[in-house]
Amino acid sequence: MSGDLLVAKGISKQFGGIEALSELSFEVARGEAVGIVGPNGAGKTTLFNCLLGLDPPDTGTVTFDGVRIDRLPVWRRSRLGIGRTYQRMELFMGMTVADHLLVAEQAATGTFRVWLDFLNRGGPTPTELLHVEEMLEMLGLADVADRPVDGLDLGHARLVELGRAMMGSPQLLMLDEPSSGLDADETARLSAILANVRSARETAVVLVEHDLQLVESSVDRLCVLNFGRMLASGPVDQVLADPEVRQAYLGTGG
Amino acid sequence: MTQLLNYAVPGIPFGCVFALMAVGLVLTYKASGVFNLAFGAQAFVSALAFVSLIEDGWPRWAAGVLAVFVLGPVVGLLLDRLLFRRIRTASPLVKLVPSLGLLVALPQLALIIAGSTPDIPPPALFVNAQRVYLHLGSVPLSGLELSISGCTVLVVGVLVALFRFTPVGLEMRAVVESPRMTELAGVNAGRVSAFAWMLSSVMAALAGVLLAPLYSQLDPQNFTVLLVWGIAGAVIGRFASLPLALLGGLGLGVAQQILAGYLPAGIISTGLRPSLPFVVLLIFLPFTRQRQLDDPLSGCDPPSATIETETLGYRSATTLAGAGDGGAHAVSLWHRRLESEAPDSLWARAARRPTSTLAWLVTGLAVLSALTWVPGDWLLTMTQGIAFSVICLSLTVLTGMSGQISLCQATFAGLGGFAAGQLADHFGLPVVLGMMAGGLLAALLGVIVAVPTLRLAGLPLALATLAFALLADNILFPTSWVGNGAGGVTVPRPTAGPVSFAAPRPFFLLSLAILGATAGIVKLVGDGTMGRFLAAMRGSEVASTSVGIDVYRLRVIVFAVSAGLAGVGGALFGSLEGSLSPNDFGYQISAVLLVVVAIVGLGSISGGVVAGLVYTTLQKAVTTLPSRYAGLVAVLFGLATLSYTRHPEGFLDYLGSRLLGFIGRHRSLSHLMGRHGPDGEGHPPPIEGAERPDGDALAPTRAPGGAT
Numbered sequence: 024m025s026g027d028l029l030v031a032k033g034i035s036k037q038f039g040g041i042e043a044l045s046e047l048s049f050e051v052a053r054g055e056a057v058g059i060v061g062p063n064g065a066g067k068t069t070l071f072n073c074l075l076g077l078d079p080p081d082t083g084t085v086t087f088d089g090v091r092i093d094r095l096p097v098w099r100r101s102r103l104g105i106g107r108t109y110q111r112m113e114l115f116m117g118m119t120v121a122d123h124l125l126v127a128e129q130a131a132t133g134t135f136r137v138w139l140d141f142l143n144r145g146g147p148t149p150t151e152l153l154h155v156e157e158m159l160e161m162l163g164l165a166d167v168a169d170r171p172v173d174g175l176d177l178g179h180a181r182l183v184e185l186g187r188a189m190m191g192s193p194q195l196l197m198l199d200e201p202s203s204g205l206d207a208d209e210t211a212r213l214s215a216i217l218a219n220v221r222s223a224r225e226t227a228v229v230l231v232e233h234d235l236q237l238v239e240s241s242v243d244r245l246c247v248l249n250f251g252r253m254l255a256s257g258p259v260d261q262v263l264a265d266p267e268v269r270q271a272y273l274g275t276g277g
Numbered sequence: 278m279t280q281l282l283n284y285a286v287p288g289i290p291f292g293c294v295f296a297l298m299a300v301g302l303v304l305t306y307k308a309s310g311v312f313n314l315a316f317g318a319q320a321f322v323s324a325l326a327f328v329s330l331i332e333d334g335w336p337r338w339a340a341g342v343l344a345v346f347v348l349g350p351v352v353g354l355l356l357d358r359l360l361f362r363r364i365r366t367a368s369p370l371v372k373l374v375p376s377l378g379l380l381v382a383l384p385q386l387a388l389i390i391a392g393s394t395p396d397i398p399p400p401a402l403f404v405n406a407q408r409v410y411l412h413l414g415s416v417p418l419s420g421l422e423l424s425i426s427g428c429t430v431l432v433v434g435v436l437v438a439l440f441r442f443t444p445v446g447l448e449m450r451a452v453v454e455s456p457r458m459t460e461l462a463g464v465n466a467g468r469v470s471a472f473a474w475m476l477s478s479v480m481a482a483l484a485g486v487l488l489a490p491l492y493s494q495l496d497p498q499n500f501t502v503l504l505v506w507g508i509a510g511a512v513i514g515r516f517a518s519l520p521l522a523l524l525g526g527l528g529l530g531v532a533q534q535i536l537a538g539y540l541p542a543g544i545i546s547t548g549l550r551p552s553l554p555f556v557v558l559l560i561f562l563p564f565t566r567q568r569q570l571d572d573p574l575s576g577c578d579p580p581s582a583t584i585e586t587e588t589l590g591y592r593s594a595t596t597l598a599g600a601g602d603g604g605a606h607a608v609s610l611w612h613r614r615l616e617s618e619a620p621d622s623l624w625a626r627a628a629r630r631p632t633s634t635l636a637w638l639v640t641g642l643a644v645l646s647a648l649t650w651v652p653g654d655w656l657l658t659m660t661q662g663i664a665f666s667v668i669c670l671s672l673t674v675l676t677g678m679s680g681q682i683s684l685c686q687a688t689f690a691g692l693g694g695f696a697a698g699q700l701a702d703h704f705g706l707p708v709v710l711g712m713m714a715g716g717l718l719a720a721l722l723g724v725i726v727a728v729p730t731l732r733l734a735g736l737p738l739a740l741a742t743l744a745f746a747l748l749a750d751n752i753l754f755p756t757s758w759v760g761n762g763a764g765g766v767t768v769p770r771p772t773a774g775p776v777s778f779a780a781p782r783p784f785f786l787l788s789l790a791i792l793g794a795t796a797g798i799v800k801l802v803g804d805g806t807m808g809r810f811l812a813a814m815r816g817s818e819v820a821s822t823s824v825g826i827d828v829y830r831l832r833v834i835v836f837a838v839s840a841g842l843a844g845v846g847g848a849l850f851g852s853l854e855g856s857l858s859p860n861d862f863g864y865q866i867s868a869v870l871l872v873v874v875a876i877v878g879l880g881s882i883s884g885g886v887v888a889g890l891v892y893t894t895l896q897k898a899v900t901t902l903p904s905r906y907a908g909l910v911a912v913l914f915g916l917a918t919l920s921y922t923r924h925p926e927g928f929l930d931y932l933g934s935r936l937l938g939f940i941g942r943h944r945s946l947s948h949l950m951g952r953h954g955p956d957g958e959g960h961p962p963p964i965e966g967a968e969r970p971d972g973d974a975l976a977p978t979r980a981p982g983g984a985t
Contacts, residue, residue: 077819077823096829097823106824107823109820113819113820115812116816116817117812118813118816122809123813126809126812126824135810137807139805140801141801141802141805143805146805188824
């Protein structure tokens with residue numbers, strides 16, 4: 024299938040005796056938005072870690088944009104065009120919002136040369152600065168651009184993570200519970216930004232999320248993960264109507 | 278078989294002492310989150326008290342009881358209350374520096390109090406040390422060996438009983454698992470942690486008193502070496518398992534004796550035996566789980582945002598000018614602002630940065646003085662200070678910018694110095710070129726250190742580099758083609774064509790130029806892309822790789838740059854002194870330098886420069902005091918770490934922020950500064966374990982861990 028951007032086949036991962044993922048296969052088409060839901064402990068974050076290589080899977084292959092990436096180091100996979108955010112945020116403490124984006128932009132374009140620094144030519148290029156400004160505008164972070172992330176409120180901090188993941192225009196965005204800890208207003212803003220990003224850049228998105236409203240409004244396809252297996256996959260309403268899914272995730276009554 | 282037994286049995290008492298150390302280390306590490314490098318110092322303090330009391334005519338049992346069961350726990354309690362309790366959840370560096378400071382300071386403090394080293398050889402605790410009491414097979418067991426082994430068995434038995442059968446043992450196990458939950462269950466975790474400290478301190482004291490008779494004279498050095506064996510045992514126990522640490526220590530003791538027995542005499546046995554801990558560390562460290570090692574309390578206590586930002590925030594006096602403005606104080610010197618500021622007049626700039634202006638004034642005055650009226654011996658001290666400033670700046674790059682903790686910077690410096698000397702001696706290479714070559718060779722060594730330790734960070738990295746420094750001290754430096762052992766290597770003063778730098782003042786100028794070049798390199802690295810990448814890596818290694826930074830390559834590069842700078846500094850020092858011996862750059866120097874730079878300020882170039890000057894100046898100043906106070910510098914640094922835990926940004930930045938606060942209160946200047954904080958003080962809130970900032974945005978929203 025030429026339309027597939029990311030294809031993962033037969034991914035298994037064990038932690039001690041616990042099988043976090045078993046023989047999981049998963050694919051994302053170009054520009055597609057896929058939601059992944061599932062109870063806590065279903066293996067959602069583990070799947071992200073396996074795809075990006077932070078936690079190498081025990082078995083299985085991952086192909087991205089036609090290239091086998093499962094043996095590549097994390098930073099190479101990232102430069103091929105994968106951005107990700109973290110459920111438990113991983114911000115660069117002490118750095119400003121703008122610097123977060125600048126680091127990501129410079130890393131994604133791979134412009135770092137040690138000798139340039141020594142010649143005092145290591146600063147950001149005008150193009151890089153422009154991209155940072157654009158991203159700040161798009162996320163509405165321009166007001167806090169020069170503030171260190173340490174004191175930001177959660178809503179802004181999540182946006183900084185999102186912005187950092189989007190620098191360098193990745194083809195695939197993996198978002199790990201971006202709305203967790205946000206209130207209704209902030210979630211609505213996040214949803215609008217996601218829609219904006221998708222229409223403007225045609226980025227494929229994998230969204231792990233507990234907020235079903237956000238998922239329903241943002242994705243084309245929904246996958247349900249339970250005990251490391253894919254329980255169901257398909258259009259959102261169809262999957263949510265599946266009795267097995269309701270049993271595993273939503274509770275029988277809901 | 279008999280021969281093996283012959284070698285192995287004498288190793289058991291050593292093993293027992295190592296095991297005591299290892300168990301004590303693991304105990305405090307798990308109960309308080311601090312890896313107590315001062316353990317060896319505590320052992321020395323008690324051993325010194327024991328021998329001194331006996332020299333004063335006390336009976337052995339009374340001296341032993343006082344040294345082990347009174348002095349030991351009192352020291353432990355004091356350390357817990359005054360220091361380590363505050364830093365339970367601080368960053369690895371903030372936890373490491375005080376214990377390093379105490380490792381150096383405690384023995385010297387004890388020596389100053391005791392007045393002098395006792396003249397009598399240390400006696401054994403109970404029995405006649407030399408008399409053979411019984412035979413194991415054909416191996417005679419002396420009283421010393423029996424008393425050590427017996428005491429260890431006893432201590433281990435008491436520990437097991439304590440943990441298994443007593444309420445306080447149960448509480449301790451609970452605190453180790455989760456201090457916060459234990460407190461919620463109504464247990465005073467602070468009291469339990471204090472108990473753990475006292476308990477482990479008793480073990481340190483016992484190890485010290487038991488081991489003292491093995492040496493003919495009490496020397497803090499021996500106890501530090503002992504500590505390294507204990508560390509290796511603790512690493513075998515993965516910092517977590519008391520039984521494994523016990524077995525590890527015991528095994529190491531036996532293994533080193535067997536090695537000594539079978540290996541041929543000479544360099545292999547004298548060199549390889551002390552390197553065994555290094556080999557063990559290098560083998561076992563990668564197997565320990567990184568996350569667990571970073572912070573034993575990470576699974577149970579939410580990360581303290583206050584302390585994290587305190588220590589990770591890489592600040593400098595210049596940026597504090599904007600302090601107080603909505604918390605913008607963490608904007609760091611090393612990250613270029615996106616909008617460049619409009620050019621100001623010189624005066625406006627000077628007024629906006631009062632601290633750096635003041636610093637330049639002081640520097641200018643100092644240089645002028647050095648070139649005119651300063652007497653020769655103090656000029657020498659200043660030049661030495663400049664050489665050490667260069668070495669300290671290497672730590673500014675490595676630890677300050679990238680957050681890696683290295684305890685082998687002095688080794689890099691030593692290699693640089695030896696290389697410059699050897700190249701001049703054997704190949705007639707001009708010394709200035711030799712300094713460069715020394716820097717390059719040290720950089721190469723930096724790469725060699727960085728590659729096997731790529732996956733380590735924080736405490737494990739610090740321990741691995743410490744072990745490497747020991748390895749170099751024992752194997753690399755004694756060889757004739759590197760450090761030439763005790764003989765040392767001569768490093769001539771440089772000449773460049775007709776200009777000779779042999780005289781003190783020209784050499785001072787040359788040193789100043791080299792320092793300037795070093796500072797320039799540090800500034801370029803910090804302001805450039807590398808500085809930004811390093812700051813990102815310091816913030817979160819995981820996130821750095823996932824935005825596309827090759828973290829491993831970056832780490833190798835920063836190690837190389839840092840080691841190279843240290844090498845140049847070492848060569849400069851060697852050339853100043855005329856000769857360099859391995860003792861000049863032993864592993865203790867690395868520890869002291871890290872402590873000094875951390876206290877003065879890792880966050881700025883000025884911090885590194887001042888650190889080097891402070892280091893040599895204080896040492897010079899002490900020489901004017903009676904010889905009894907020779908260790909006073911070490912004591913001062915040790916005490917300064919107490920304030921360091923309150924102000925991890927460093928003394929210099931703290932002073933700068935105070936100064937800014939003072940100026941801010943005087944309105945006449947405030948309009949020149951543009952803005953000043955509402956409270957008039959730019960310094961961040963002090964660390965108090967329980968305090969949290971209002972915008973605690975970065976605390977985890979869910980329980981950490983789990984496979985979701």
